[in-house]
Amino acid sequence: MKRKPKSLIKKFVLRLFAALFCIIAVVFLVFGIKGYSMYRDAVTACPIPQMVSSIQSRENFVEYEELPTIYIDAVISVEDKRFESHCGVDFIAIGRAVWNDIKAMSFVEGGSTITQQIAKNQYYTQEKKLERKFAEIFTAIELEKYCSKQEIFELYVNTIYFGDGYYGIYDAAKGYFGKQPSELSDYEAIMLAGLPNAPSAYSPSTNPELAYSRMKIVLSKMVECNAITQEEAEVILTDGK
Structure with a gap:
């Protein structure tokens, strides 16, 4: 009972x-x-x-072959890590x-x-x-x-929208850095990869500190996905300052 x-x-x-x-x-x-x-x-x-x-x-x-490899890795790591599968x-x-x-x-x-x-x-x-x-x-x-x-x-x-009126990687690379996408440095490419999540908030021209913080998140995701090592991430941050 x-x-x-x-x-x-x-x-x-x-x-x-x-x-x-x-x-x-x-x-x-x-x-x-x-x-x-x-x-x-x-x-x-x-x-x-x-x-x-x-x-x-x-x-x-912009065709795939014109994009920096590190930019591709950054986008996939932060936006869609199982994209390939x-x-x-x-x-x-x-x-x-x-x-x-x-x-x-x-x-x-x-x-x-x-x-x-x-x-x-x-x-x-x-x-x-x-x-x-x-x-x-x-x-x-x-x-x-x-x-x-x-x-x-x-x-x-x-x-995709990158903020500041820039739609697409070509306009974003030109608008923020005055470069072709293929000419972007690792630092610039990774920063752009983080912007579409909240383009107005992370705009490097209006909120550089937030853009930098977002970039560090992207780098940490890349390390988690084994796209780069922690040491490489630290070098990219240092070189960009």
């Missing part, structure tokens, strides 16, 4: 988890269907090949983001990959809605089917 309360509690907890799972499943199904509809409407209005071609034909489009969606990052959002009871983390960011910026608004997130995911998966990883990276760096 003494075990009965524990048994009842266990059953209650199991039923509670089952109910929560069902609710979450229904929510994801409903918003997933809405998101798929948004995705189909978006890529019907502007097919992915058309979107890609319009970006690649822009003046001052995922299908356009990083389910590990999404799982972490969902958990953090649930804990905060708000949209505090997105978990978007580089591919998803392209999808969002080219097709959808910045509204934090669940159906838009699903639409972004569907679009990212299709984009990965159409483009190589290098092409996707090109699309990202040629369209």
Whole structure:
């Protein structure tokens, strides 16, 4: 008889988890269907090949081979460390983001990959809605089917906002440092890699201290991803001062 309360509690907890799972499943199904509809409407209005071609034909489009290797490594390390291996969606990052959002009871983390960011910026608004997130995911998966990883990276760096009115790596390199992207120093390249996270806040021209702090975060991510060593990171910081 003494075990009965524990048994009842266990059953209650199991039923509670089952109910929560069902609710979450229904929510994801409903918003997933809405998101798929948004995705189909978006890529019907502007097919992915058309979107890609319009970006690649822009003046001052910078190709992958023209980008400093350290800039590529910096962007991947800080924005999407599993970029080379995922299908356009990083389910590990999404799982972490969902958990953090649930804990905060708000949209505090997105978990978007580089591919998803392209999808969002080219097709959808910045509204934090669940159906838009699903639409972004569907679009990212299709984009990965159409483009190589290098092409996707090109699309990202040629369209992302760097602050001070600079869209794309060419304008950012010219505007902030008066250089072609291929001429950037390691310090400059890594600083630019950190700006898109919050371009207005991290602008080197208006907030140099914040830009420097952000750059140190990028360097730490690069060390974590084994893109550079700690010693190399320290040299880059020293050389840039």
